[in-house]
Amino acid sequence: MDRVLRAARASGSLNLSNRNLRHVPDEVYRNLDGLGGDDKWWEAVELQKLILAHNSIESLKDDIRNLPCLAVLNLSHNRLSELPAAIGELPQLKLLDVSFNLISKIPEEIGSATSLVKLDCSNNQLKELPSSLGRCLELSDLKGSNNLIASLPEDLANCSKLSKLDMEGNKLTEISENLFSSWTMLTEFNASKNLLNGIPDSIGGLSRLIRLDLHQNRISSIPSSIMGCHSLAEIYLGSNSNLLICKSSYY
Template sequence: MNMLFEQQLRQPPEDAGVTRRTMTVTMPGAERKRRVVEEERLEIVDLSGISLNSLPNPNLNLTTICKLDLSNNNLQSIPESLIARLLNVVVLDVHSNQLKCLPHSIGCLGKLKTLNVSGNLIASLPKTLVDCRSLEELNVNFNKLMKLPDALGFELTNLKKLSVNSNKLIYLPHSISHLTNLRVLDARLNCLTSLPDDLENLIKLEVLNVSQNFHHLQTLPYSIGLLLSLVELDISYNGITTLPESIGCLKRLHKLCVDGNPLSSPPSLVFEQGLHAVKEYLSEKMNAGHQNSHKKKSWVGKLVRYGTFNGGYGYFRTTEPREDREAFMWSQYRSIDGLTSPRYTGMFSARRFFTTRGYFTR
């Protein structure tokens, strides 16, 4: 396929501060504009929606591209050599194609922040994806994934949004609990049978959607109630019968969707009274359970039983109009010694869970 590049120089506005050059890419049946910012010598290339079956090999300097949009075409593959030359790309969008896999050379994209491969036929992600350590948003919705790379959470620590809905995932890798910058996790419409036990490390997570896993997902981990930044939780259309009592601790939770579950606890009468009643019911049930801690199976109950925390704990009621109050308070706090490596300190620090200061800054 031949490309014809027509270059035109245009005078930028006086306040722009940079020289801008607009280049028109003329291709059979379509025209696309490519904007070049001379100051940084980086280009935005848009080749979306032009019925491409394969990519040409133009004599271009691909290292000058910061955003490449190849979405809404008929691409079945992307050359390894092409991806390897996109050393300065920040955004790569290949959604709505016919891709069955991603090139292994994607690990060369050290500056990549946004990757959208949704709406393809991808059955597995290359292990080299975890080398894209600048990645902040990963969208692999509507593919055929059965699992994610095991090391995903250990390496992609800058990830803020992970969208994996409408796949065939049976589980999420345990390393996901190390994504301490993650704010949105969308894993609906999969075949998830469980969630990782140590979700409490996702200290910035605001939105969690694990709806429509249907009969596959029947329980939620106790740690889901320790996601202190959580604002929205959608667990609708699963096989869940009981909500973890720890959900009563989620003081920032404003939206809880539970439709389509065979829930017996809390009872339907409580749900009819709204979210506040649900949280109060669960918190009171948790307090009652902690008074008989020998019946508790959660690690929080064990910490209390073995004296890591002194004093009792109860529902904290106050007339002070302070939004940063925790729903529960723990008196006479005593820190846990040991396990002080950077990787595990956040995991075992009780101060993070029960301090009266919020850890997420909007």
């Protein structure tokens, strides 16, 4: 471990995946404070990338705040049941992957991580997404598939740079007109395997949309406004109920 940590202090990147860890070593949280007398402290750099995937980690300490330069944090495929509020104290965080855990709630404090570009919280036990995500104005890639989410917070309309949204395998019943009309940069949208009853007319404003997957829902008709999706190349609508599509529309 000492050798790995020394290398991380030189590169700013630490990969501890697939090590059967049950907790994050305290040395990781200490970052540069753990430098020994023999270390070349003048060559050390702050940790920017931390990979802890495919372990058995059950908790993350608030001490994560001691890594203020962290830009990438991958905690996927662990046994986390929650995230600490201190996750919002990472001002440089751009990528957060907590997929394949046991998380039931993402703390509202995540809205303070305003540099966040990509969030993957898929394959957890989430019933909702925090409304504070609407403060993450740089967010462009959001993956929340295979959870228990019944609705999307209206504050996500503030995330105007959103280009990829994957909500497959949840319990969504609708997507609001306001959300679709705000996501003008959206290129990929996957809401398959949900409980959607329809598609808002505002979908016609998504002129950059390339891929639309709404298969296995309860959608009965497609609004004619979809003709405004000039870039649409892939559309999946199978396994819906009595679906009606205009001849002039996509098929």
